[in-house]
Every structure is written in C-alpha cells, then in structure tokens.
Amino acid sequence: MDHPNRYPSSSQQQQHQQQQQQQQQQRLFQSQQLPPPHQLPSYAASFSRSNVLPPISQLPQNTRYPPPSYSHPSLSNTAPAPVLPGSSQLPFPTHRTSNSRDEHSQISPPLRHSDSRSSFRDRVESPRDAHHRQQPPQQESPMMKQEVDDNMPATSDFVKKLYKMLEDKTFAHVVCWGPQGDNFVVKDMNEFTKTILPRMFKHSNFASFVRQLNKYDFHKVKNTDDNQYGEHSWTFKHPDFHADRRDALENIKRKVPAARKSTGGPSAAAAAARGANSPSPSASNANVEAIQAQMDRMQRTQDEMAVHIRNLESNYQNVLSEMVNFQRNMAQQDGLMQNLIQYFLQLENGRTKVEQLSSQAAQQAALASDPNPFLPATEAQRIMGGAYPDADDLARASLAQMNEISRRAAVAGMTFSTEPQAPPQQQQQNGMNGASNSGNVNGQRVSVNGDGQPSSSMGRIIEAAAGLLQPEDAPVRPMSRQDALARIEELTRNRPASAQGLSTVPVPAPDIGPSNTAYENETFGHILNPIEPPPQAPGSADPDSDLARYGVQMNPTTLTHEGLQVFTVGHLMPKSSIEDANGNWSFDPNSLNAMVMPTPQGMGGDPPQEDERQSQHPLSIAELTSPTPTPGPASSRNGAGSNAPGRPGSAQMLRVRRSTYVPGWAVPPRVLLVDDDVVSRKLSSKFLQIFGCTIDVAVDGVAAVERMNLERYDLVLMDIVMPKLDGVSATSLIRRFDHMTPIISMTSNSRPAEILKYYSSGMNDILPKPFTKDGLFDMLEKHLMHLKVIQTMTKVPRSVGVPPLSDASFDQALVMQASTMASNAASSSTLDSNTSTAQGSTSSSTPATLSAPSPNFSFPLALGDDDGKINPLAGMGLTDEQYSMILQNLVSGENFMGIGSSLDAMSMGAMGVGMGMMGGMTMAMSGMPGMQYGDGMKRGLDDPSDGRDGKRGRFEVIE
C-alpha cells in the first residue's frame, strides 16, 4: 500500500515475485539456522512488546524445556555473520518486509500465531476465509472481506462443494436439502462438524463454515416451531441455491465487503480475483486495489511464515543446546565411570598383590600347598596410592575382602609359625618368620579364628602386606598414609601396655586404652600393619607366640613408621538398630563363640546398632579366643578418624543372622522411599535396611519432591496412589530438576496403559506391589549396579576365573590408567590401547589365561602406589629405562598369555617381560624370590573359586 506503484499491475507477476521473495527468505532461513536476515533483536523485541506471539526466547522455555538450563543460543552466542546488517544487501526489498512486520506485530492480537498454521491449511480451499482469520480485527471488521481471490471459477469451489455435498446421499442424515429444495439443513451440527466438514472442506470448524456461507450470502433461516429437524438444526438459504437449479449456482458469488477501501468496487475486486475465468468489468483502479490487498495478505503470510520458521529455528537450537548439555552430562558420567573403574582396578591390583604375597607366605609356613584360600587382597594398596581420598569408602570396600582373607586363612588351616625375628625383607626367605612377627602384632587380633591357626595366617597376610609395602615406603606419602601414621601414633598412645613390646600381655578388655587397640584389632581384623615389621623383633622374639597372639602388642618402634592400614571388613552391613550407637563394644567372655562381624559403620551411615555378638550363633566362624574386644569409641577406632570426616564410627560388629543380606555395596545406596501406606513402608524399609541401604522416607508426593530437592539419592521407590500428590505427578515434578536419579514406581496397578503413563512421567522402572525381598533386591541391583562394582569385580574372577577385563570400559580404564602410569613413570613408551584391549578380551576368553589378569591389574596399581614417581623395580636393579620397557611390554598382549598359562614354569629368568615386571615389583616389595612369587601367584589365581562359596554358606546358615 505504501508503494503501490512499485509493482507491475499484473497480479500474476506480482504474485510470482512475491512467491520468489518468500522462497528466498525461507531458503535463507533454512540454510543457516540463524536468525533471519533482519535485525533479530528488534524483531524479537517488538514481538515481546506487542505480545503478538510468544517471545521467541520464551516459547520453548515455557513449553518444552526446563527453565533453568535454557539459554537461547541464537541470541546469546551464535548470532553472527549471516545476519544481514542492512536492507541494501537483501535480495528483496526489506523495507517492505520490515514495515509489514512491524505493522503485523503491532496490530495483531495475541494468540494469532497459534492460528497461523491452520490458516495456511485452510487457505487451500478458502483462501479468503483463512486470510480473514489471520487478519487482525483492528484492521478490518470480520465482515469486511478482502476482495481478492485468484483461481475462483465461475461457480465458486465452495458452492460447488456445497452442492456436491448435498447431492451426496450418504450425508443425507446429517445435511440435506430442505423440503422445498430452496434451502439446506444441517441436522446435526456436531456430526456435521466432525465428519463432513473435514471431508468436504478440510476443516472442522462449524463457525468458519457458517461464516463462509455468509460470505456467499447464504442466510440462516430461523427455526420455526414446526421445524422437522429439531431445534438444533441449522437451515441455510440462498435465493440462487436450489436443489434443481444447478445453473443458478453461478450466480452465487462471494459478497463484496462493504468497501474497505473507498475506491474498490465489489465487482472489480471479484473480477480481479477470478482472473481469466470471469469477465472483468473492473476499472484498473479496483485492480490495483485488489492487487495491493493481495500483496498485503501475502506479505503477512510471509511474515507469519518467517515467524514460524524462526520459532522452529529457535526450537531447533534449543534442542541442540539441550543435546549438548546431555552430551556434557554423559561425558561427565563417563568420566565418573572411568574414575570408578580405575578405582576398582587399583583395588583389584592391590588385592592381587597381597594375595600373592600372602599365599606364598602361607605356603611356606604351612607347607600346605593346597587351595589357596586367599583370594581377595587388601585395599591397603589403594589407600597407599592415595588415589582415593575417601578413606571411608576404602575401608568399606576393603572390609569384605579382608574378612575374606582372614576366613580363608582360617579355613586353610595354616599354622602359625611362632618364630619371630625375621625382618620383613627376609621373611619370605625365612619362611613364615616374618609373618609370625606381624602376626604377633596384628594377626592375632583377627577375631575370626576360633582355633588360633587362622589368626596366624592372618598375621602372615598382614605381614606380607607389610612387606609388600615396605619397598614403597616413599617419602612422599599420600594423605591416607599420613593418616595411617597418625592413627598408629594414636594407638600407641592408647596402648601403653603394648608399648612394652611384649606379646605376653593380653589386653584386658575393659581397659579403655588397650581396648581401643583390641577393638581395632578385632574389628579390623588385621588392622594396622606397621609398614616395617622388623622393629618388632623384641616382641616377636618372644617365643610364646600364643600369648603374643592374643595380646595387643604394638612395638613402639613400628609406630614410628608409616603403617599400612588394613581395614578388616565384615561381610555384613550394619543394621540399624538401637544399641551401641557409639560403636562401643563391651567384652563378654561368654560370647567368645559369637560370630563377630566387624563392619565399618560408615557403610550405612547409620549408627552402629547391634551388639556385637550373639553367643549362640551357630555360624560363628570366629571365636574370640582372647579377651580382646572392647569399647572403642568410634573415633579412636577410626584412627584419628581423619579420613572420614562424614562418618561417625567406622566399624561395628554385627551378628550374622539369616535375614541379613550382603549386597556388597561400595557405598550404601541412599534410597528415598515414598509411600503413604505405613505397612508397606515398614516392609520396604526393612528390606532396604537388610540390603544395606540408607533410607529416607516420604509419605506423599509433595514430601518426595521436597526431599529430592534437598538431597541426593541413588534411587527412589515411589508409590503411585498417594494423597496430596500422586507418584506420577511427583515424578514429573522431580524430573524437572533431576533427570538422572532412578525412580521406580511401586504399584499394584500395572496395566499396560498405566505402565506407559509411569514411564512417560519419567519413571525408570516398575516394581509391582506387593513385591518380595528378591524382587526389590533385583531392582536395586539393576539400578544401583554402579555401586556394586566391587562385588562384581571380585566375583567375576572368582566364579569364572576370568578377569573382569572383558568389559570394554574396563579395558578402556585400564588403558587410561596404564598410559597415565607410563607417563608418570617418565617412560617414553606409548601404550597401544588396542593391544591392551585385546589383552583384556583374550585373557577373559581363554581359560588358559586365567591368571593373566593379575599381572595386568597389578601393573597400574604398583605404579599407583608409588605415585608414579618411583620405579618399583629399582629394588631389583632395574633402571628406569628397563622399567619402562617392561611397562610397554606388559601392556602388549602376548606376554600375558604366556604368563597366564605358564606361571608354574616361570622362573625369574624365564619370565616374560610383563611377568618380570609384575614379579619384579612384587619381589621388590616383598623381597620374595621370583620362584616363590610365581607359585604364590598361581595359587592365588587358580583357586579363586573355592573358598569363598563355602565361607559364604556359613553366613547363610540359619540360627
């Protein structure tokens, strides 16, 4: 309108041009995912100001995306080059576009936008109507029609369709000619709207249909009383619309609006619109008017499309950014997983090492060659490695393993050698001497042995571990070592008696000072291992090992060394109950037979609950043979408690009871239980408690959402039907801010439709009610696998005899670790991840290579122990270069195969390089001869599957 003369007078031409522009613009938008060419900011601003459309940046935010994470990418960062700064660069007259756009944005009423799509659709069959609906009311009154319409034939499509519809007998029950044939009746408006409108007129808006009728000058006939079609029928009439007068249809024209422009004549407009088909009597003036109107309309359409496209674009970008976020999260998760894996790998390594050492020691001492009971190793290594700041976790994780070791030792029936005196370095060579030394100090406190023998083996183990650590006693200690030291010192202080260094002094239980030690010994089993055993000479020199065994002797000299902290871990989780909240134990001589399970209290984060022993327990694998146990304030037991700030008491003893299950979580899962039914809640809580979970309870959906807001949980068990807020809604709410935490619905309504609803609300799984203990546990295992890795790791090699390396992620972690180590060790070797991976898979796939994993595992671990700064083989006289070579070879697969299958035959000289490294390291640490090492290692790996099951069985016996 502003520039009527800009355009040629031919409407076709104009149309064409317009289309071109439109296409161009669209293409521009599509190709660049970016704000359209004209000033994006002002554009957006104008929209938000005028409220025509949802502001671009808000539309997605409100409708699809959680608000907090959202940022409009195109506005914030990208916005760039493709935006054409000035209209001069645009391929089409921008001023028009922007003009009309402004106009549009200013005058269009809110909510127009939602119409736009459907109006496009409508336009197919009735452009006019569609356009009309797009038109803001301010611009023209509803009854003011634009006069432009192209492709309208002599008889308008609409009228033809109308006629056709009435001729169609299948519609007769809904719409038909009136009795006289001079009108038609819509008998059932609803039916008409639902079925006929969509079929005939491609929309389902009755009002729109009526409006259209009005445009063609149809009139509604008022219902008379005698209306045969009922009061809800609609009768329409047009003088030229008769059932039998087809020819008259041509006379039915669209009404001409009441002169929207002062100039345009109706007929002219109509003619212009109709094009060639209808004779055009119109004046050029009208023609121009029509064209302008049409152009306006197209312009508006175009703008609308642009807006629409922009919305799509912004949506798209939001999706992109969302995806990026997800990816980042995934990456973080991956990182976490890898850390975990590394963690566990190290753990495994440590275990392997100790295992080897201990097995060898055991062999030597007991001369009993058979099944080596020692499978798992301590995590002391890990602690030493300092890789894991959270000592609590360590302690927890190692609990089971240490316990296992001790029990195995007991089972193996190894006898304790009473000969003390050997310095750790020599102990290997001397047989079990060294072990006995340490046994004096630590081993006997293993509460697990009823016959005293196991305790000795325990001592050996400890000794071995100590020896193992010795070589590594590097100046730079990770924090945990320091802690250990501090703890040792504290222990010393607490144990004047032990300071005497004489093993002959059993520790009286009630005495607090010693009791701490005793306590520790008992609970931890093999507690604290002084790093350097030799100093024990005085104590160990005492031939009376029996006495020594039960006493808590701590050689003062040992205390000056940084010690290896071995946490003995119970197999049981702490149960929450009332007693012993302080983690104190009182010694009851009568309860010597009791099965005492030391457990880190930290496991559940619960206060220690149970009194430690139950004398009548048939299962007691451990007999307290010495008057040891006693109140240890949790803190003292924890050593300075330094490592575990958050965890109050660290250990506690538990009775083994049949209902106690041992899931073996690395960390007690935190579970939020949401249920309004107190009975179900009690039951579920009980189950969860048995499974070693930490439980929080919410009684309805609202409380659940609040809790989720406040705390982090590993799992949510969600009832569905609850007062206030049901589980599905609560889940939806939670999912707005927490996308990850598994939410499991507990429900008795498990029909498919409902299940679908649960899942779509964001729930991860369904646990049908009533569930059994096993059902719940399966669910926990399924969704809390990441908290169970330790168990998995120990299990896999045991049962299958295959290292847990088959998993690709393990391989990856291994490789990662290996490379880290390598670089730390200043080795120039580059590790080929492929080979390493291959290693993992081969070894796991071949039975012959059962033992292969162990070198593999210990490799990174050993390095880790040294913080990567020390060449663990230095003790063997290997240079750093050699060391790195070994590393390199170690990582390449072939050696492992050889190692795995030929351990027996292996001698120091014959060792493959990888083996050499492994053996060398171990030897360096333990002072073991190579041959012995080989043997020990083999046993450790070969017999993994025996001991444990048997042991386990005990725990499952019923009282």
Place this chain on the structure above:
Amino acid sequence: MFSQSKKKSPQRVPDMIDEETFNQIVELDEDDTHDFSYGMVKAYFTQARSTFDEMEQAFAAKNLLKLSDLGHFLKGSSAALGITRVQKSCERMQHYGKKWDEEAGSALTEEGAMKKIEPLLGKVKGEYGDAEKWLKGWYVDRGVKDED
C-alpha cells in the same frame, strides 16, 4: 448386611492369609522376637480401622472415587502382609469405586457401584475381623504380648 457377612467369613479362614507372604515378614524378625512383624501388623490394624472409618464416610457421602482410593490403599497394606481376602475385597472396591465391575468386565452406574459397594464394605470388614483375630492369635501363640 454387615453382620451377615461377618458370620459367613470365619468359615473360610484358610485362604484368609497368604502364609508365604506372612512368613516372609516373620522371617525378617530378629532375635526371636517378633517386634518387627508385630509392629507391622499392629500398624496394619490401626491403619485398616481408620481406613474403614473413612470408607464409611466416603460411602455415606457417595464419594466413589474416595472409596476407590481407600480400597486401593487398604489393598496395598493388606497385600504387603498377605492378608489375601481383605486384599481381594479391597481390590473389588477399588474397581467399583471407578464404576467398573472387574468380574463382569463392564461399567457400572453410580447407583450400581454404590449398591455393589455396600455389601462389600461389610464383607471386607468381616474379613478384616477374621484376619485380625487370626493374626492376634498367631502372636499370642508365640508369646507376644499386645501392649496396647
């Protein structure tokens, strides 16, 4: 109506309790006491009684949805303890409350639903009474004293 069903129900005691479920719970007890299971059972008693009261109120108010919810609620706790018959009746009430006859697989009118619920309410109370008796007896047999 109520009294009638009360009289009837005791004869069908065998399927009143799902022993397996109940034993599972009892197995969770520790120390040869039945603190845990008895605590649960008592909680159930309390909850069931109050639920019945609410059912009566909802019934008086012809609040079918409420009845359905209550039925669902009590069904859950009954199922947890293995109190099978109460559980089944509650499930029926849950369906009736939604104007649905599960057995017939057909929809009910509001009146029809109310009509069905009325006897059911009596029946479920009777069933509950039996269960309570049985459970209390069980604990008495084992020397558990009811403190309240």
